[in-house]
Amino acid sequence: MNIILRRRPLKADHASPLHATGHLHATAATLTIGAPKSHFLCQPSEHWAAAIAHERMWCRRFGVTMSLMRKTNKTRPEILANGPMHFAPTNELGVVFLFSHLASKLGFRIEEIRSGYPDCIAYRKVGGAERRVRIEFEYRSSNFSAHRHCAQKCDAIVCWEHDWPDVPDRIRVIELSRQFGMGFKVWIQPVIKSQWRNLIHDEMSWGLSKRAHPGDLLLMYRCHPDAKIEDIFTLISDLKRAKAGWRKGECYCGNIRRVCRLENPIEIAKMRDDRFWKTASFIRRNMQGNLQITEYWPELCQMIVAQNPTIATAVRYFALDPVHA
Secondary structure, three states: OEOOOOOOOOOOOOOOHHHHHHHHHHHHHOOOOOOOOHHHHHHHOOOHHHHHHHHHHHHHHHHHHHHHOOOOOOOOEEEHHHHHHHHOOHHOOOOOOHHHHHOOOOOOEEEEEEOOHHHHHEEEOOOOOEEEEEEEEEEEEEHHHHOOOOHHHHEEEEEEEEOOOOOOOOOOOEEEHHHOOEEEEEEEEEEEEEHHHHHHHOEEEOOOOOOOOOOOOEEEOOOOOEEEEEEEEEEEEEEOEEEEOOOEEEEEEEEEEEEEEEEEEEEHHHHHHOOOOOHOOOHHHOOOOEOOOOHHHHHHHHHHHHHOHHHHHOHHHHHHHOOOO
């Protein structure tokens, strides 16, 4: 097995650890298996040793390790129960793999999977005949629009997460996550002061993230000056475009229903002083925007119930582990 790297040798005269590590990363990114041997491999090994030693010197000077200077993935996807993959897919290739295992169950017979658009040609039984279906694979359905595909040349989108409420009516969306019974997500929903009066209703329409799905949990965060979570709602309908009530233009709206009201609200100021919560991503982001906090829900749910024992029954269903996506 031959390995080809960039054709000019590494140099150890970089001015900073960023330059040194960037030089190494660029080299690693161009690594190819099965190619002819490069001229670089004929260079003296001291070029590699000098560059690595230079990087280690800068790491010691700034008090960091080489591993911290490289991007690492600190979380992992949800486990798929009884699925062909151990974990939920994180990209389009994972969606293609899952669909190949579920195609017959969904009533499809695959004729071709290709690199051009659309990705797949399949047939589906309709009555006593078969109908040709042109399929495009996407990790999220909204990527179809981002990639500027022609809707007239596609009949169905197969994705892991459906987050495109504006999908054309002629295109069917097959969301594979539903085939594995993936659970709800948990969102921080900011509520500006002028909207607090609306929280007295038990059911209403509300502007949400386009990635929200029916069944998701919404923690209504009352912004400055209160800075606390006092109301919990759940999404009970699909999203649709509507006129925004707090700004100009349109937004994605859905019907939400109250789960409970907290007698002892969750105060963000206290969470900032807590050793565990002060490092949470939504605290570091100062509660700005529609934030998905599903990964923190088990601990947050325990804290909410501990401070409000009377709501234990109301949140019993949501006390189960949600989906991590």
